[in-house]
Amino acid sequence: MAHPHRTLRDDYQDEPATRVDQKKGSAPRRLPAFLPTETVMPTVSYRAPVAATTAPVAAPKPPPAPVQQKFVPVIEECSVIEQLPRAPRATPPEQPVSAPVAARGELTVVFGCRGGAGSTTLAINTAAMLARGGKSVCLVDLELQLGDVCVALDLEPQTSLSAVAREAHALDAASLRRRLVQHGSGVCALTQAGHVDDLDPALPARLPLLLDTLRGHFDHVVVDGVRDFGDVSLAALEQATRILVVVTQDVPSVRRAARALSLLGRLGIADARCSLVVNRAVRRAVVDDAAIERALGMKIAARVREDGRVAEALDAGALLVDVARSRPIANDLAEVAALCKVKEAPRASEPRRGLFGWLKKGGV
Template sequence: MQPIRLLIVDDVENTREDIKRFLYFEEDMEVVGEAATGEEAVDLANSLKPDVILMDINLPGMDGISATEIISVQVPEAAIIIISIQGEKEYLKKAMAAGARDYLVKPFTSTDLADTVRRANDFSRKRHLRLVGEGEKPAARRGKSPGKIITFFSTKGGVGKTTLACNLAIALAAEKGKSVVLVDLDLQGGDVTVILNLVASQTIADLVQEDLENDIAVTDTFLAAHFSGIKVLCAPNSPEQAELVTQDHVTAIIGYLRTKYEYVIVDTAPSYSEVNLNILEITDKVLVPVTQDLPTLRHVRSAMEVLNALRYTEKIVLLLNQLRPDGISVKDLEKNLGCSMTTVIPTDDKTVLQSVNKGQPFVLAQKKSRVAGSVVELADQLCAVKTPEKENPAQGAARFNPIKKIFSLSR
């Protein structure tokens, strides 16, 4: 097996030497180049074509973020890991928006460094194989179209994400007759079981302790059955159990589920975690709820920057939730986000609040309500999207004709 080829970029020679010492005993890694400036990093990245680039954020002249932006376009197959003494979320967001795959905060251990390099390289390799068509999906090999993955994503809580995920999953199953599995990936605070009034006897934290590498089909026995017809993979019962679930676990589980179900609906945690990033990579649609307040607008704008930098633009579906006359106008929201709202969702607190408090999704308990009817129509639109087996995912996204109906959701 070829070693992972690394380019180290740091203006301090002693730091570069320390990194090389950390990697000296890693037999599967090889340092092929060093750079002290952003300009040198760009030149060496183009000439050496490394697998992984360790990029310091503070460089003389062109900084690490600027260099990352250029390299991610010119050498997209290289996985860039930003290294910095700053660990604030704003720096993380900027790094990801520039195209970085991961972020290491100084000081770090040799184990942290090696694990991050392997993880970034593995993800980059899988992504490249998928983009060039060499990574066949399991279902496709059996002559069966893979299921669609619909992911709800927001970096801010309280915007209606989980309620929408639950009701859409049920609408697809109960009204459209589709096989559906709902996965709660808010690992530290998922509310899917609350909204569906389910008792989680087994969760994803229990599942990942099984031998998934040799028996991924064991996943079936950890799915909870809801009377609507959907299956549910529940979030851990306690926050500390979230640490048991890794990105590799989630990727394997979701990959298996899409071979078994027509739709995999994923509710994510409000963060840029490795788990979320992997899901966003393989998902077919990313539904992003928006509300008319400044904090949410700021979060959505940041999320759009990251998603666009990751080249997921064609997957994004913006949902304006809880439209109110006293909130930021739709026109101003669209101007600030640089994108039109796909769907406008007015407020209907009474219907949704009763549904959530009783644990009875409104697409079942209040079928004649405007909100329920509109979610069913959203399900209609999702079912109408035809994605040929060998089609580029971005092409399928571009043809997506989202509904213009108005419905109401709140968390």
């Protein structure tokens, strides 16, 4: 809960963009053998030029890139965002050899505005809701080092995101499905977690084609693990038909949402593609709906209430839509899933106003 003397407006004064992780309090269900390796991997929260994105990917493996001397904290440097070299990432070196797929599924990015906002919870349960509705769904975990989508679904992936991305140009429907791990709900999943040693420096360059391929074969692609504006995140954000901006009822989360929305605007991503989702919503919060909407100049599209069964479900590797089917939170999740069906239920954007307008003029 926010300090009573702290207001949203006060808090928009800039502060270091240190990521605050308020992760699950409970112990993990099981500790995989790769844990020690993964725990020493650095978290990529900085963006630096990636030489491999412009190098031919098909060529023999290049020598390791020189250690980057200067890192730029992207979330703080809007001017850097505007200079992002976007074309090379959108032009993967390989040409598709399989027949182009006519269908083009929707791509939903779940953007967590702070660690522990609940993006994985929303991503897996939204994906399951869509699958229960008869849609084919692929869940992609872009938290490359420590993604927990497959842990939350109790799945053991046999292959990695990088490996599938390397082959994306040549995959037909059957060979693609063989490479994905499938949950009992019907949701297919793709992650790098557990295969960190196979993490490919060319992944950002290959990701647009991979996502495009997945959209060719699935009605919905749901992406978790996006909470910055690095190369990997941008590849997903650029293709997103819906971005669920997940906030909680606290000042840091809303502040980050304001920055994220501003940066998305600067990247040319229309307001209409963004939907504000309040997770862990409780009545009589200090930072209530009105305060959030006023601060962000955007209507809340959906609320997912606080429910103790969420942690239980995550620990058990179960879906909320299974363990809390008759609880009100199931209806909340259905509303979130409805936001992803852009083609079926287009939503008009809300005009931004108030503080957001001020922020867009240079406040972020």
